[in-house]
Amino acid sequence: xxxxxxxxDPVDREVIEMMLEAANWGPxxxxxxxWRFQVFMGEGRKKLGEIFALTEPDKEGxxxxxxxxxxxxxxWISLGMTPKxxxxxxxxxGEEAEVMAVSCAVQNLHLMAQAQGLAGMWHSKGASxxxxxxxxxxxxxxxxxxxxxxxxxxxxxxxxxxRGPLEDKVIxxx
Numbered sequence: 001x002x003x004x005x006x007x008x009d010p011v012d013r014e015v016i017e018m019m020l021e022a023a024n025w026g027p028x029x030x031x032x033x034x035w036r037f038q039v040f041m042g043e044g045r046k047k048l049g050e051i052f053a054l055t056e057p058d059k060e061g062x063x064x065x066x067x068x069x070x071x072x073x074x075x076w077i078s079l080g081m082t083p084k085x086x087x088x089x090x091x092x093x094g095e096e097a098e099v100m101a102v103s104c105a106v107q108n109l110h111l112m113a114q115a116q117g118l119a120g121m122w123h124s125k126g127a128s129x130x131x132x133x134x135x136x137x138x139x140x141x142x143x144x145x146x147x148x149x150x151x152x153x154x155x156x157x158x159x160x161x162x163r164g165p166l167e168d169k170v171i172x173x174x
Contacts (some may be wrong), residue, residue, distance in 0.1 A: 002070070005119060005154060005155055005156050006073045006074060006101075006119060006150075006151070006152030006153065006154065006155055006156040007074075007152060007153040008074065008152075008156065009152070009153050009155065010041065010042060010074055011041065011075050011113070011118065011151065011153065013041075015113075015116050015118070016039055016041070016075060016077075018112055018116065019077075019109045019112045019113050019116075019151075020037060020039075020077075020109065021112075022096060022108040022109055022111065022112035022161075023035060023037070023105040023106065023108050023112075024032040024105070024110035025108060026102075026104035026105030026107070026108050026169070027068045027101065027104050027105075028093075028097075028101035029093045029097045029101065030084070030092055030093055032083065032084035032092060032093055032097075032098060033084075033101070034081045034082055034083050034084065034099065034102055035079070035080070035101065035102045035105040035106075035141070036078075036080035036081065036082045036099050036143070037077050037078060037079065037080065038078040038080070038137055039075065039076075039077050040076040040077075040079070041074060041075045041076070042061060042073070042076075045070040045071050045076065045088040046067070046070070048070040048076055049063075049066045049067035049068075049069065049070035049071070050063075050066070050067075050115065051066075051132075051133055051136045052066035052067075052069055052133065053067075054130075054132040054136055055126075055127045055130045055132050055133060060080065061092075064162065066127070068125070073107055073150035073151065073152050074151070074152035074153070075150065075152060076148050076149070076150050076152050077081050077109070077148060077149045077150075077151075078137050078139075078145065078147075078148055079100050079102060079106055079122065079124075079145070079146045079147050079148060080102075080137065080144070080146065081099055081101075081102045081139075081143060081144045081145075082139070082142075082143040083095065083098040083142055083143070083144055084098075085142070086165060087167045093095065093141070094167060095144075099144075099146065105148075106122055106146075106149060109149060110122070110149065113149075113151050115157065117153065117154075118151045118152065118153060118154075119151060119153070119154040119158070120149055120151030120152075121150060121151075122147055122148070122149050122150070123147050123148050123149075123150060124146060124147030124148075125147075127146055128145075128147045128148045129145055129146065129165060130145075131132060133145060136152055
């Protein structure tokens with residue numbers, strides 16, 4: 001669901017807390033729980049706009065566009081991954097396993113958002129994963145910024161999606 005499909009109405013903090021609690025119950029190998037979130041809503045989106053503007057600091061009009069973007073959805077949640085480390089500084093689990101764990105957490109978050117009537121999407125390109133944005137959010141290596149989940153009350157009818165036939169994706173044994 002694109003940015004323009006969100007109503008400007010605020011989302012109660014309690015709803016966001018329910019989403020984050022669902023996310024917190026995502027599975028992770030060795031219970032590493034690598035997901036890290038920052039929530040930008042209400043006037044807090046001004047800070048997000050300033051952070052987005054860091055992606056092209058010398059380009060004219062970026063600050064205004066970044067602020068408009070930050071206010072295009074009532075809620076933005078950064079999706080960070082901070083892996084658990086061994087005593088020697090190496091990753092306890094591989095990076096791929098930690099990214100998969102965050103993905104599971106985000107799926108839980110998205111399902112809870114939808115159950116509450118919210119529309120949402122995971123944005124994972126451009127400014128949403130830019131190194132300057134990651135740094136501003138305190139996600140330096142080995143942590144990573146995997147994008148943002150944006151959500152709000154839908155301003156239009158729910159969009160219907162299509163999927164190819166399940167039979168093309170499943171092989172049964174036994």
